Amino acid sequence: MLAIEATDIVKTFQEGRERVLVLKGVSLAVAPGEVVALEGPSGSGKTTLLSILGCILTATSGQVTVDGLLVDPARPSRLPQIRKKSIGFVFQQFNLFPALTALENVEYALNIKGTKGAAAHAEAERILDVVGLSDRKEFLPRDLSGGQKQRVAIARALVGSPAVILADEPTANLDSQVGTQILELFRALAKKDNRALLIVTHDPKVREVSDRVVKIRDGKIAA
Amino acid sequence: MVDLAYKTLLHDKVRFLITVAGVAFAVTLILVQVGLFIGILDNATVTIEHIDADLWITSKNTPNLDFVHQFPESYVDRVRDADGVERADDLILAFMNVALPTGAQETAVVYALKDFRRWGLPWDVPVGDVDDLKRGPYVLFDESAAKRFGAFEVGDYREIQSQRLKIIGKTRGAKSFTTTPLAFMDYDRAQTLSPDLLRGNTSYILVKAKPGTDIPRLERELQAKLPYNDVHTKAAWAARSRDYWIKNTGIGFNAFLTVFLGCLVGIVVVAQTLYTSTMEHIKEFGTLKAIGGSNADIYGILARQAGVSAIVGFVFGLIPSFALRPLVEKRDLKLIIPLEFTGIVFVGTVVLCMAAAMISFRKVASIDPGLVFRT
Numbered sequence: 369m370l371a372i373e374a375t376d377i378v379k380t381f382q383e384g385r386e387r388v389l390v391l392k393g394v395s396l397a398v399a400p401g402e403v404v405a406l407e408g409p410s411g412s413g414k415t416t417l418l419s420i421l422g423c424i425l426t427a428t429s430g431q432v433t434v435d436g437l438l439v440d441p442a443r444p445s446r447l448p449q450i451r452k453k454s455i456g457f458v459f460q461q462f463n464l465f466p467a468l469t470a471l472e473n474v475e476y477a478l479n480i481k482g483t484k485g486a487a488a489h490a491e492a493e494r495i496l497d498v499v500g501l502s503d504r505k506e507f508l509p510r511d512l513s514g515g516q517k518q519r520v521a522i523a524r525a526l527v528g529s530p531a532v533i534l535a536d537e538p539t540a541n542l543d544s545q546v547g548t549q550i551l552e553l554f555r556a557l558a559k560k561d562n563r564a565l566l567i568v569t570h571d572p573k574v575r576e577v578s579d580r581v582v583k584i585r586d587g588k589i590a591a
Numbered sequence: 592m593v594d595l596a597y598k599t600l601l602h603d604k605v606r607f608l609i610t611v612a613g614v615a616f617a618v619t620l621i622l623v624q625v626g627l628f629i630g631i632l633d634n635a636t637v638t639i640e641h642i643d644a645d646l647w648i649t650s651k652n653t654p655n656l657d658f659v660h661q662f663p664e665s666y667v668d669r670v671r672d673a674d675g676v677e678r679a680d681d682l683i684l685a686f687m688n689v690a691l692p693t694g695a696q697e698t699a700v701v702y703a704l705k706d707f708r709r710w711g712l713p714w715d716v717p718v719g720d721v722d723d724l725k726r727g728p729y730v731l732f733d734e735s736a737a738k739r740f741g742a743f744e745v746g747d748y749r750e751i752q753s754q755r756l757k758i759i760g761k762t763r764g765a766k767s768f769t770t771t772p773l774a775f776m777d778y779d780r781a782q783t784l785s786p787d788l789l790r791g792n793t794s795y796i797l798v799k800a801k802p803g804t805d806i807p808r809l810e811r812e813l814q815a816k817l818p819y820n821d822v823h824t825k826a827a828w829a830a831r832s833r834d835y836w837i838k839n840t841g842i843g844f845n846a847f848l849t850v851f852l853g854c855l856v857g858i859v860v861v862a863q864t865l866y867t868s869t870m871e872h873i874k875e876f877g878t879l880k881a882i883g884g885s886n887a888d889i890y891g892i893l894a895r896q897a898g899v900s901a902i903v904g905f906v907f908g909l910i911p912s913f914a915l916r917p918l919v920e921k922r923d924l925k926l927i928i929p930l931e932f933t934g935i936v937f938v939g940t941v942v943l944c945m946a947a948a949m950i951s952f953r954k955v956a957s958i959d960p961g962l963v964f965r966t
Binding site for chain 1: 602
């Protein structure tokens with residue numbers, strides 16, 4: 369079973385009186401344990417594709433399956449459930465909760481996914497240890513470096529063992545050395561637990577850790 | 592369970608303090624203004640509440656305790672004849688001139704009964720004995736009269752209606768809505784001081800029913816016996832007196848306006864700070880949605896923040912309200928904040944803060960989780 373499968377995805381947006389066609393029949397599949405880099409110039413539709421694959425947006429037409437679950441655009445109320453169960457996100461800006469410590473950021477994601485109390489606390493500590501941040505768990509995001517913040521974000525994405533991790537430019541705000549470390553960590557964790565990892569990027573370093581590179585241009589898969 | 596609502600609220604301490612201060616200000620405003628209002632109204636009925644009568648018979652259409660008209664004192668005999676009456680007495684209430692040692696003229700509200708003690712009036716006599724009033728040209732003044740009449744002591748004399756009366760004691764807590772000081776004297780003495788108005792007349796008849804008497808039945812019977820008078824139960828008479836002042840002066844509207852403004856200030860402050868906070872944390876709410884959180888999760892966070900702000904603000908509003916009490920009493924005013932009203936203000940504070948959070952609910956309901964990908 370594929371971790372994520374998109375078939376003939378079309379997405380249009382209404383901008384004023386104009387209807388803009390952003391994705392023009394995109395098909396993409398990612399297998400469990402596979403690391404895929406999605407590259408494309410600005411405006412090519414890669415973030416829109418990521419949003420559709422992450423059940424944040426629904427496609428105008430086409431079919432998306434995540435972890436064996438068919439995404440039904442007619443039932444948008446089910447999308448949070450799919451996100452909660454099967455998808456982990458890593459963002460360019462980290463998007464950590466500034467009022468929560470590193471540990472609490474991870475634990476809160478577990479709470480949202482249904483794990484509470486001591487079990488959530490222990491699991492959050494374990495995952496922070498996995499990403500090498502056990503000595504920074506009580507730090508607020510403002511007291512962490514960019515690389516440390518991204519490690520917390522990765523830890524948060526990993527909780528609940530989602531089948532798919534979607535990352536949007538995860539190295540864009542990191543220096544080259546830290547970026548490489550993060551990518552290597554990312555790949556190792558995805559491979560270890562057989563998770564599909566799709567990374568939207570401009571960063572050529574991502575290619576080095578990817579099993580496959582998919583290019584998107586003008587709303588179509590180019591290669 | 593990580594409490595994102597609480598942690599976020601306290602993360603920005605200045606904003607939290609502003610919110611709490613806004614709520615506290617509104618709570619203090621409402622409690623103090625309404626407390627003063629209740630205190631003033633209490634003066635309007637304090638004697639009604641303390642006199643041990645089940646029914647009051649007044650002249651027709653008397654609107655409140657102080658706007659008194661006289662009627663024949665012999666009516667009391669018809670009342671005493673009624674089935675179920677344990678005792679009934681005439682009560683004179685009259686405004687009389689008091690000549691002060693300075694030469695100035697003032698006015699006192701005189702309460703006159705033949706037997707004060709059995710009606711429980713006056714109820715607090717720190718100096719003197721009310722039974723001595725019938726023994727001569729004597730008077731009791733409430734100690735609050737010193738504010739209008741100047742200092743006085745037991746043994747002093749004052750001219751009331753041009754006749755010298757000896758002050759034989761002081762009462763405490765007997766006040767009128769109009770702030771006119773209260774004086775107590777014997778019934779016959781009062782008629783002597785103001786014969787044109789009071790000879791053969793009374794202002795009220797006080798009625799005490801026998802235990803187990805059906806009060807509404809007795810009220811109807813007395814009303815039938817005295818068709819040109821009004822018969823009120825104690826509670827109805829107190830309510831009528833209060834209602835008069837509320838409806839016919841500006842104080843009712845003023846109190847309403849204060850409560851309204853207090854609520855408005857509270858809502859505006861909480862709504863504004865919560866909304867600004869929501870807008871500043873909009874990306875975090877987007878992230879929350881992206882990681883699987885629902886609108887209900889976010890509503891829960893906002894409601895909890897509004898609830899915490901309401902409770903902390905209420906406590907900080909309650910403390911100064913009660914702390915002001917001694918200061919208010921020094922100014923010879925009453926600040927009465929009943930427990931029930933405090934409870935109502937607490938519930939109102941929570942409800943209004945929740946209502947203020949609804950504005951933010953509308954905003955987060957429309958959050959596009961895709962904003963998490965925007966830089």
